[in-house]
Amino acid sequence: MLSLNKVSKSFHQRGIVLNELDLKVSEGDSISISGPSGSGKTTLLNIIGLLDRPDSGDIVFRSQSILNYDQEQSAYYRNRNIGFVFQDHLLLPYLSVRENILLPLLASETEETEYMKKVDGSLEMMEKTGISEIAEKYPYQISGGEAQRATLVRALVNKPSILLADEPTGSLDKKNAVNLGDLLLQMNMAYGITLILATHSQELAEKMKTQYTLAEGKLISGISH
Numbered sequence: 001m002l003s004l005n006k007v008s009k010s011f012h013q014r015g016i017v018l019n020e021l022d023l024k025v026s027e028g029d030s031i032s033i034s035g036p037s038g039s040g041k042t043t044l045l046n047i048i049g050l051l052d053r054p055d056s057g058d059i060v061f062r063s064q065s066i067l068n069y070d071q072e073q074s075a076y077y078r079n080r081n082i083g084f085v086f087q088d089h090l091l092l093p094y095l096s097v098r099e100n101i102l103l104p105l106l107a108s109e110t111e112e113t114e115y116m117k118k119v120d121g122s123l124e125m126m127e128k129t130g131i132s133e134i135a136e137k138y139p140y141q142i143s144g145g146e147a148q149r150a151t152l153v154r155a156l157v158n159k160p161s162i163l164l165a166d167e168p169t170g171s172l173d174k175k176n177a178v179n180l181g182d183l184l185l186q187m188n189m190a191y192g193i194t195l196i197l198a199t200h201s202q203e204l205a206e207k208m209k210t211q212y213t214l215a216e217g218k219l220i221s222g223i224s225h
Contacts, residue, residue, distance in 0.1 A: 001027045001161065001194065002048070007057035008217070009043055017043050018054065019217025025162075030188050030195040032205035035214035041198035044214065045164045048196065049082045050074040079104065083155030083163040083193070087170040089147040091139040091154075097146075098135040101126070101154045118157055125153045128190070129183055145176035149183065156187060163187070165197035169204055181207055 002025040009018040017040035025031065033041050046052040047059070050066065059066050066077060091100045101122050105115055126132045129149045134142050142150070148168065155163055165184060169177035181204040188195040197208070205211050212219040 001025060001062055003060045004048070005058045005060065007047065007054045007059065009040070009047065009052070009054045014038065016217050018047075020057065021218055023212075023219055025194060025196065027161075028188070028192045028194055029210060030185060030208040031197070031210045031212065032208035033196070033198045033212050033214050033219070034200065034202070034205050035198075037200075039214045040217065041214055042166055045166050045196065045198055048162070049084060049164050050077055079158060081161045083158070083160035085148070085151055085155050085163065085165040085168045087167040089139070089144075089151045091147055091150060093139050096136050096138055097131065097142065097150045098126075100139070101150060101157055104154060104158050118159065121159065122153060122157045125156055125187075128186070129153055143176075144172055145179065148172060148176070148180050152180070152183065152187065156191065156193065159191070160193065162194045162196060165195065165199075167199055168197060169199065169201055177201065177204070 004021060004023040006020040006022065007018055008016070008020055010016045021044070033044065035041055043052060047054055050069065053067065061077070061081070069077060092103070095103070102119065105118055110118070126135060129152060131146055131149050131153065134146055139147060168184065169180050172180060184195060184197070185207055187193060195208070197204070199205050211221070213221045
């Protein structure tokens with residue numbers, strides 16, 4: 001469904017971060033990308049999500065190159081196909097958990113029937129992730145683990161094809177980190193969503209079907225099981 005072909009990216013102060021990197025992703029994959037800080041993991045996820053552009057190379061999504069998309073096309077691609085989960089939950093403090101979760105639906109032109117389907121889907125996911133009871137609470141009233149679960153449901157509310165998770169357990173204690181890792185895989189399997197995550201956690205990385213290490217600008221040591 002997605003391929004990165006000889007993708008390179010450099011920054012003025014950091015030099016080459018991605019060096020003719022190749023990656024092929026199939027529908028429903030679960031992929032971990034490990035590597036030290038500064039190795040380019042976040043840059044790679046941002047490029048897949050069109051939050052950043054490579055200096056050279058190509059990205060093909062479902063048989064179509066997406067690198068020449070203009071701003072409007074890029075926004076549409078992200079909104080329809082990509083869900084993001086970051087280390088910090090980025091929930092808006094003045095909205096309830098439920099309102100935060102439904103926010104992506106307001107950012108897209110959605111027909112009423114489709115909107116109601118996605119609202120119903122969000123209720124189902126809130127139930128699956130155990131946060132139904134905190135739906136009307138505000139971010140300052142919930143725990144870090146609950147906030148990350150809310151962020152996960154928000155990322156999935158538009159039923160994206162790909163979920164990009166950047167150090168999703170980085171701010172959590174061990175118990176909540178394990179729970180969120182298991183939850184990510186449950187969502188991957190239950191909804192067929194392709195999962196690509198960057199992580200320092202070897203324990204989380206090993207739960208993924210395919211494991212890569214990003215070093216010297218390339219993905220190496222791909223392990224599949």
